[in-house]
Amino acid sequence: MARKKEDSSKIQYGSEEHVSAIKNAYGIRPEIAGKVVKEFEDGTKDWDVGYYEKCKRMMSLINNPEPKPVSPRKGWKRDRSY
Secondary structure, three states: OOOOOOOOOOOOOHHHHHHHHHHHHHHOOOOHHHHHHHHHHHHHOOOOHHHHHHHHHHHHHHHHOOOOOOOOOOOOOOOOOO
């Protein structure tokens, strides 16, 4: 039997697939995460700190999906001169 080829296309940052992958990874709906962050920062409701931080990380990924480089150096490239 021939092996089935998998779709190995890269998910673009900020696309619908990227947002749905984030939602599945965190297991929280974005509406609820936004509500938790807002209520915790306003002091309206006391949420668990761990849950608040999880929601805040999720919302930061959804709102700013582009990764930021840590170093100004160029990326590593493999040299074929070995």
